Amino acid sequence: DTGVSQDPRHKITKRGQNVTFRCDPISEHNRLYWYRQTLGQGPEFLTYFQNEAQLEKSRLLSDRFSAERPKGSFSTLEIQRTEQGDSAMYLCASSLRRGTGRTDTQYFGPGTRLTVL
C-alpha cells in the first residue's frame, strides 16, 4: 500500500453514461497525476496538478474528460458520454515537489478499472 487510494476500484457502465473517479494522494504530496493504461500497454500520462492548479494536459485528454483538484488534496476525473474506447485502467499517482534541483518520485494508487459496455 503506497498511501494513494482510488475509488471505485472497478466500474462498469453503459456507453453514453458519465462516470467519476476519485483519487486521494499521500497527504503531504503537492503533485497529483492521472494516467490511463489499456490492455498490454504501459500507462500513458493524461494530466497533472500542482496543488489545485492543473498545469498540463495530454492530447489524450479529449473534451469529454475533465479533472479537478479543488482544494489541492483529492482529485476527481470525470468522463462524460463514455465510449467503449474509454475502457481502461485509470491510475492516479502523487509526488512531493520540494523545489528546483530535485526529482520527485511518483507513487501510484491501485487504479480504477473502467469497462464500458
Place this chain on the structure above:
Amino acid sequence: DAKTTQPPSMDCAEGRAANLPCNHSTISGNEYVYWYRQIHSQGPQYIIHGLKNNETNEMASLIITEDRKSSTLILPHATLRDTAVYYCIVNGALINTGTASKLTFGTGTRLQVTL
C-alpha cells in the same frame, strides 16, 4: 524524454539474481533512470532511481554504466512474488525549471520467476 529499450521477457529461477537490462543511449545529463514494476492488475510500484551512481535499497540495486547509456536492475534473490512487468523509464523532467516529471512508460520486460 529519452527512449528506453528493454527485452520483452525474461525468466529467472527462484532464489537466483534477476538482472534486467535497459538501454537509454540518448539520455541527457539531467535525466534520471527510474524503475517501476507492475504486478498483474495492480498499480505500478516504485522500485529505485538513480542519476549517475549505483544505488541500492531494500528492494533492488541499480547499476548505471559510466557513460549512462544503459543500466541494469538487479533483484538479488528473486521470489515468485517478483513476477511482474518491469519498466525502465528515463525521467525527462527539467529539474531546474520545475517541469513535472510525467513518466513515459514503454512496454517493459515481463519477468517470470519459476520454481
